[in-house]
Amino acid sequence: MKIGAYQFRATGNIDNNREIIHAAIxxxxxxxxxxxxxxxxxxxxxxxxxxPNSAAVDFHRVTACLEELQAIASEKKLCIVLGxxxxxxxxxxxxxxxxxxxxxxxxxxxxALWGYDKDNFSTGHSKGIFQFANRKIGVRICFEVxxxxxxxxxxxxxxxxxxxxxxxxxxxxxxQRYELIRSHIRTRAVENVCPILTVNxxxxxxxxxxxxxxxxxxxxxxxxRNKEGLLQYELDFPPLNFGERGRKEISDLLTNA
Numbered sequence: 001m002k003i004g005a006y007q008f009r010a011t012g013n014i015d016n017n018r019e020i021i022h023a024a025i026x027x028x029x030x031x032x033x034x035x036x037x038x039x040x041x042x043x044x045x046x047x048x049x050x051x052p053n054s055a056a057v058d059f060h061r062v063t064a065c066l067e068e069l070q071a072i073a074s075e076k077k078l079c080i081v082l083g084x085x086x087x088x089x090x091x092x093x094x095x096x097x098x099x100x101x102x103x104x105x106x107x108x109x110x111x112a113l114w115g116y117d118k119d120n121f122s123t124g125h126s127k128g129i130f131q132f133a134n135r136k137i138g139v140r141i142c143f144e145v146x147x148x149x150x151x152x153x154x155x156x157x158x159x160x161x162x163x164x165x166x167x168x169x170x171x172x173x174x175x176q177r178y179e180l181i182r183s184h185i186r187t188r189a190v191e192n193v194c195p196i197l198t199v200n201x202x203x204x205x206x207x208x209x210x211x212x213x214x215x216x217x218x219x220x221x222x223x224x225r226n227k228e229g230l231l232q233y234e235l236d237f238p239p240l241n242f243g244e245r246g247r248k249e250i251s252d253l254l255t256n257a
Contacts, residue, residue, distance in 0.1 A: 001133050003035040003161075004028050004232040005199035007210040007223055010042050010167075012050040014061050017043050020228075021069075021082070027230055029076050034133055039201045040083035040110075040142050040167035041094065046201075047085075047120045049169075054092040054120035057085045066097060066105060073099035079132045081139065083165045091122040096139045096165050098130050106130045110141040112150065117143065127153065135160040135237075138194075142166045142208075145184045148191060155192040156255060160237060162192070166200035168208035177207040178225070185209070186217035193248045195220075195235065202228050215244050 006024040010017050021038060028036040040046065043065060047053045062084060073080050080099040085092060086107065093109035094117055100106070109124025110117060128139040138154035138161070145164055154162055168181060185208075189196045193215050200208045203226055211222035212233050223231040240248060 001035060001135065001161075001236075002031070002033045002232065002234050003037075003197060003212070004031070004033045004230055005037045005197055005210050005212075005223070006230050007039060007199055007202045007206075008042070008228040009203040010039065010045050010050060010201055012045040012056075014044060014058060014065065017045065018065050022072075024230060025072060025076070025078065025080065028232075029078060031230075031232055033078065033232060035079045035081070035137075037081040037163055037165065037197060037199045038083060039199050040096075040165040041085060042082055042165075042201070043084040046116075046167045048116060049167075054085050054094075057087070057092075059087045062086065066099075069097075070099045070105055074101050077101045081163055081165070083141070083167070085121075092120065093124055094121045094141060095124070096128070096141055096163075098139065100130065100132055108139045108141070110144065112141075112144040112147060114143060127157070129154065129157055129159065138162040140164050142168055145181065145188060145208075148188065151188045151192050152255070155194065155251065159192075159194055161235070162188070162194050162196045164196060164198045166198060166208040168200055168206070169203065170205045170207050173205050174207050178209065181208040182211075185211075186213055186219075189213045189215060190217040190247070191251070193240065193244050193251070199231075202226055215240070
């Protein structure tokens with residue numbers, strides 16, 4: 001499976017974000033990618049950094065953009081995962097929308113809400129799992145990486161790949177935070193014997209990586225920090241090695257205890 005993650009600096013202008021997203025999709029199609037992911041709130045911008053609050057989003061424009069993306073996914077046979085703000089009746093969510101070539105979009109909404117998220121969003125309830133190319137894929141959003149429980153849910157579902165969408169930045173350089181979050185991701189990969197693809201917004205200073213980590217926490221590929229661009233990787237799923245088999249066998253015992 002050829003996978004990709006496109007990092008860029010989202011703004012509060014949906015149409016500008018849409019242009020970047022469409023250009024990235026064109027690049028992904030030219031590179032024959034199967035799966036392309038974008039950061040948290042990539043379509044709408046993130047409150048209060050890019051927009052005053054979640055209610056300020058033009059939800060009619062969001063709906064039109066999402067319909068476009070589903071049509072593109074179907075036409076190009078590309079799976080797209082996109083972060084956006086969504087409204088469901090009287091509730092507003094920080095969501096990841098999955099567009100597969102077949103069927104209607106799948107939505108996962110962030111559950112670990114704190115700070116700005118708690119001020120602007122309602123808690124999601126879906127599992128965040130979808131099927132694509134005969135693989136089971138899990139989705140999580142930003143702050144959820146801090147909690148192994150959210151990833152143990154995916155482990156129990158036997159996901160083949162997990163994805164994390166981030167909007168995690170700082171106004172000044174903060175390498176320590178970057179390395180801390182990076183270590184969280186690597187630990188989640190090791191704990192759950194599952195590769196993890198991450199994508200973050202690119203400016204001003206990234207405090208979470210756009211990268212791919214293997215089942216044993218190894219860095220398979222990492223995008224240059226603070227710079228817009230496409231990370232792409234041909235991901236295969238070889239048999240578990242000795243250490244991975246051991247971690248999975250003991251995790252299964254603990255999970256079922």
